Amino acid sequence: EAQVTQNPRYLITVTGKKLTVTCSQNMNHEYMSWYRQDPGLGLRQIYYSMNVEVTDKGDVPEGYKVSRKEKRNFPLILESPSPNQTSLYFCASRATAVEAGSPLHFGNGTRLTVT
Amino acid sequence: AQSVAQPEDQVNVAEGNPLTVKCTYSVSGNPYLFWYVQYPNRGLQFLLKYITGDNLVKGSYGFEAEFNKSQTSFHLKKPSALVSDSALYFCAVRDPDSNYQLIWGAGTKLIIKP
Numbered sequence: 174e175a176q177v178t179q180n181p182r183y184l185i186t187v188t189g190k191k192l193t194v195t196c197s198q199n200m201n202h203e204y205m206s207w208y209r210q211d212p213g214l215g216l217r218q219i220y221y222s223m224n225v226e227v228t229d230k231g232d233v234p235e236g237y238k239v240s241r242k243e244k245r246n247f248p249l250i251l252e253s254p255s256p257n258q259t260s261l262y263f264c265a266s267r268a269t270a271v272e273a274g275s276p277l278h279f280g281n282g283t284r285l286t287v288t
Numbered sequence: 289a290q291s292v293a294q295p296e297d298q299v300n301v302a303e304g305n306p307l308t309v310k311c312t313y314s315v316s317g318n319p320y321l322f323w324y325v326q327y328p329n330r331g332l333q334f335l336l337k338y339i340t341g342d343n344l345v346k347g348s349y350g351f352e353a354e355f356n357k358s359q360t361s362f363h364l365k366k367p368s369a370l371v372s373d374s375a376l377y378f379c380a381v382r383d384p385d386s387n388y389q390l391i392w393g394a395g396t397k398l399i400i401k402p
Binding site: 177206214215216229272275 | 322332
């Protein structure tokens, strides 16, 4: 089944403890992206990747890192999480990077709580 | 600045009635417009898109959307609502200034009452 898989689904951690949220897609998609969703703010893009080894900042990249060493995986790293990073996170992919008409495929989300 | 607005936080509709979820946009050039739906505890799912051509676009689950260039709107519609349509709906537009990224509306919660 074609899908975007995020892990974990739920994560509770403490301030300053490094964490990684994994994202993997099995559709050979070029483009991948991370978003955070907060009530009343919709989706805000954190980072995106147009292809392997190519990553760019989105609207809210502060406090996050990403890497794209291989096409299928796009992990999100929080080196020193803070409570304001408590949010619902989504990974998404689409077939091509430059054809913005192709739809995004989303993972089921990771709910992160930082205390 | 490029933007998308969904003016209603919540829309309530009785089952069987037509529904409309509103979206307006402000972008330079020709817009690429999208609707996505989010069911509880799930990621967003693509519903439909407008790139060019017919102003009325048909999508998944019986939804359609009407592109209106003069009013810069892209409202989502369905002739007869189902309780299972209750979800969070997002409108998005391609940002011509930002390397093919999307600008997202804040979302509209659609509640269909039996």
